[in-house]
Amino acid sequence: MAAAQDPDDELLGRIAQGDPAAVRALMGRKLTRINGLAVRMLGDAAEAEDVTQEVFLRAWRQAPKWTPGAARFDTWLHRVALNLCYDRLRRRREIPTEAPPEQTDEGPAPDRGLEAADVGGRVAAAMARLPDRQREAIVLCHYQELGNIEAAGLMGVSVEALESLLSRGRRALRLALADMR
Incomplete structure (x- = not known):
């Protein structure tokens, strides 16, 4: 049985032609x-926007070299985003800051949506405290709505290892947010 063609392959061919x-x-x-994905991994919308732009710039550059059927483009795109x-995140750890940068609140008016x-x-704070691999597993499965097999493939782990990461991450989130029940 032949593998189903990636629906993005045709688009990549057209992108390669300009x-x-x-x-x-x-x-x-x-x-x-x-x-x-980038917002949930980084917790910073501006930084996530930079990552997103870089991901699509790399996709545009990769389009002429893309080999249809060699891999799923969506999987490749997610992997590039996660790597960026x-x-x-590594750079953040390397450069200590004295105070967090001031951020503007672009959310709802103060009298609405406070809760x-x-x-x-x-x-978001509880997610940020999770170990990187647990956070990645939760973001891929719960926020990106990937199946366990695809998420495990993206992470380069077995499905059992992914499920273990999910279990530990969910447990840590339940403990961190227990007072909200």
């Missing part, structure tokens, strides 16, 4: 998910 409509179509399909996120913002902030 078709701007194909670039827009690919961005329309993938931008939100890749940016969401880890590069940035939702508090819950979201608490979850």
